[in-house]
Amino acid sequence: MKVETLRWSHNQLEMIDQRILPAAFEYVSYDSASSVAEGIRSMVVRGAPAIGVAAAYGVALEALRLQSESMADFNIGMDAGFSTLAASRPTAVNLFWALARMRGVWESVAEQSSATVAQRLLAEAHEVLAEDIRINKAMGAYGAALLPDGARVLTHCNAGALATAGWGTALGVFRSAVEAGKNISVIADETRPFLQGARLTAWEMVQENIPVTLITDNMAGYMMAQGEVDAVVVGTDRVAANGDVANKIGTYMVAVLARRHDIPFYVACPLSTIDMSIASGASIPIEERSEDEVKGFRETHWAAEGVTIRNPAFDVTPAELVTGLITERGVILCPDAPKLRELFR
């Protein structure tokens, strides 16, 4: 089953509305930077690589929208569009990686007509999407080699086709392992409060007939203690230069439990998610989302009225708890600063 998380159709960007999966499968259309930024902020689209692809198209859409303006108004409007997209969510570095890439392309053709600039930016957005799938498949092959036949692999949140352009990082490893003929099975924890695991990972694996078992977040330790988990593979939103990993809230707990039970903990991580400008995880901005997400789920609330609520959307797993980073250039065991610097030579 091919999942087109984002697609270009009739000169607009269409994105699967991940807020309503799996109950409903609908695309939402976007025609400007500001509308794409709202789609990112409200998590119509989510997942670091998918956010990067969406931002790239957001820039292209803004250029198409402004291409009939004067050059001065075009440039002012484009700068505003970049700022709006950059403010949509703070943690996934792919957003800022994509914006920097698109700005570089804009600057390279800045003297051309606005129409030419718009077409060049659209071409780059298409390439960002196509490249994401190629990179995910390369990572998948390296990651699949780590999983023995019959492996039972726990994953947290959704690092699948829905978090990328269509193959997945952590779930891309599972897809590649199955393609390689391995009978792996997936244990997906539900991932409160947005339920990416119960709603998105479970849906992706069921759609593809990859065996998947849903557990609540607080069952991970029990499953490991029962000897029912052979490995953990998760995605990431930002890896610092020392190998510290920011990922969905709850990942740190899973990593600590994996270490306690001597279970390998892998992070599927495209190079676009590594931020060498940040020395350690302590400097990774952690998004605090609405308390409404914690009160219950959507319209059903169960928390006591008046209770104080926290909702950090990510946490940081220290590098020493990471068995290996699975990248498109291979697996980096025991990631540290020298090894990460080597990736970018």
Ligand SMILES: CSC[C@H]1O[C@H](OP(=O)(O)O)[C@H](O)[C@@H]1O
């Ligand atoms: C392949 S990166 C997916 C990554 O993004 C998720 O966060 P969110 O759903 O809030 O965008 C989560 O951290 C996943 O691991």
